Amino acid sequence: MADDIHCDVVIAGGGPTGVTLAHMLARRGVRVLVADREPDIYPLPRAAHIDHETVRIFQELGLAKEVLASCRNADRYDFLTAKGEVLLRFGGLDRTGPGGWPVANMIHQPSIETTLRCAASTMASLQLKKRWAWLSCEEREDAVVSRFATPDGETLVHAQFLIGCDGARSPVRTFCDIAVDDLRFDEQWLVIDTRVQDYARLPKVNLQICDPFRPTTCVLMGSGRHRWEFMLRPDETPEQFLDDVFVMELLEPWKVDGAVTIERKAVYRFNARVAAAWRKGRVFLAGDAAHLMPPFAGQGLCSGLRDAANLAWKLKAVLSGAPASLLDTYQIEREPHVRAIISLAVMMGRTVCMTDPEAARARDEQMIKARAGGFSSDEAMSFPAFEAGCIMNGAAGAGSYFAQPVAGEATKQRLDDVLGPSAWLIARKRLDESGTHDLTVAALDEPMLAPFRADLAQWLKKHDADAVLVRPDHYVFGTGDAPTLARLWAARTADQRG
Numbered sequence: 001m002a003d004d005i006h007c008d009v010v011i012a013g014g015g016p017t018g019v020t021l022a023h024m025l026a027r028r029g030v031r032v033l034v035a036d037r038e039p040d041i042y043p044l045p046r047a048a049h050i051d052h053e054t055v056r057i058f059q060e061l062g063l064a065k066e067v068l069a070s071c072r073n074a075d076r077y078d079f080l081t082a083k084g085e086v087l088l089r090f091g092g093l094d095r096t097g098p099g100g101w102p103v104a105n106m107i108h109q110p111s112i113e114t115t116l117r118c119a120a121s122t123m124a125s126l127q128l129k130k131r132w133a134w135l136s137c138e139e140r141e142d143a144v145v146s147r148f149a150t151p152d153g154e155t156l157v158h159a160q161f162l163i164g165c166d167g168a169r170s171p172v173r174t175f176c177d178i179a180v181d182d183l184r185f186d187e188q189w190l191v192i193d194t195r196v197q198d199y200a201r202l203p204k205v206n207l208q209i210c211d212p213f214r215p216t217t218c219v220l221m222g223s224g225r226h227r228w229e230f231m232l233r234p235d236e237t238p239e240q241f242l243d244d245v246f247v248m249e250l251l252e253p254w255k256v257d258g259a260v261t262i263e264r265k266a267v268y269r270f271n272a273r274v275a276a277a278w279r280k281g282r283v284f285l286a287g288d289a290a291h292l293m294p295p296f297a298g299q300g301l302c303s304g305l306r307d308a309a310n311l312a313w314k315l316k317a318v319l320s321g322a323p324a325s326l327l328d329t330y331q332i333e334r335e336p337h338v339r340a341i342i343s344l345a346v347m348m349g350r351t352v353c354m355t356d357p358e359a360a361r362a363r364d365e366q367m368i369k370a371r372a373g374g375f376s377s378d379e380a381m382s383f384p385a386f387e388a389g390c391i392m393n394g395a396a397g398a399g400s401y402f403a404q405p406v407a408g409e410a411t412k413q414r415l416d417d418v419l420g421p422s423a424w425l426i427a428r429k430r431l432d433e434s435g436t437h438d439l440t441v442a443a444l445d446e447p448m449l450a451p452f453r454a455d456l457a458q459w460l461k462k463h464d465a466d467a468v469l470v471r472p473d474h475y476v477f478g479t480g481d482a483p484t485l486a487r488l489w490a491a492r493t494a495d496q497r498g
Contacts, residue, residue: 002152006157007157009033010034012165014117015167018166019120020116022120023119024312026125028313029125030319044264045110047301050071051104051299054302054306068105070108074206079348089376108221133150146159159282166289173285176283179277183272183274191228191264192265195224198258198259203220204220208296212354225263287308294345294348310473314326321496323492333399333475386475392480392488398477405455405456418449425441444457
């Protein structure tokens, strides 16, 4: 057996959620080890989309521009009938969203994972171990000890916390005997990923074809890729769908012969599931280990990275002496948010996956009528605020996402780059910074806020507040007068060890 290893946090699973969480912890001075059972990243496309909030997370890591360099953008996402009539449209996806980056970004997941891992290799407090399979753990009074099978034999890792970012089949979740709530969405789809030779012959927008005979998805991807997905009918088998001749028959109506070459074909089951507990003592779940959703809202990877952003600053605070109860707010905040997104994705999926011709005809008539009457929004998707957790309940704006202003068409200065990754206390007037805990304190009249002053002043006016305290994950802790906000924040997050 190899020598034991000691760190602050050990992460089982080296996918995007696990490595992003490790980055965020290491940048806060936390000693973190990420262990992945595979020898390298999976080389073929998987997730297809990240949103403006996700790119903002990569901005904190200094990787936003590198990530976006491999992305593509479409200006809308259309749900169409078999005849091409618009049932539902999400528009403005190429515009700047509240996170300060384009609303929707179509990705090539291996490119993003490569960027994350290359950056991780330069961080002294972050270890990334390959071919390390998590086996079990034992929770002790002062640590959780994980057992790994490694190329050098079994190794024990002692840490304050273990995070299971180990996917849908999560060995960590299974070992901890955590139940899963099945939300009863289960459909088989063939996914075809292609490399593009001629973009001019491909759709320029993302499409859901709500054809009762063959529900179909067609979406842009990053790094020179394009994806089609075809739903299996009850009388069809995965083996039939993976036949090359059958695949070409499915693609034939799109007239893309010679415009693309097939890179991958695979049959997936689209599910909706949520773990009953995201924390068990010193063990946490994040990403697909905690929740699965159908792909129709494009929020699977985004949700995992939101988990990472929510958990990172709380783990750092507790490691620095904050009350351990702060970690209980992780699931309190994230689960309702995830369930709302899953509900949206399932609604979209059930709209697309309708195979009864009469039911589909009634759906089409109803949705076309609603759209003609102005009752169908063309706006991009939005998600609910936190209703409980580490927020000031009842305060204006508490639990909402705090937008990142962007100043200047040429320079594109962003607020986060000025104020940094800690919590912010933004006030109308200058205040005494003594007694504030781990806060970046700024008044509207300070020069560094000049490019963003109008946006910030408008936000404070809208919420009738003298000051706002924004958490490190860019959600609003609360509003009110600045000294009270600083005091209440310290009570929730400061070192309580005296």
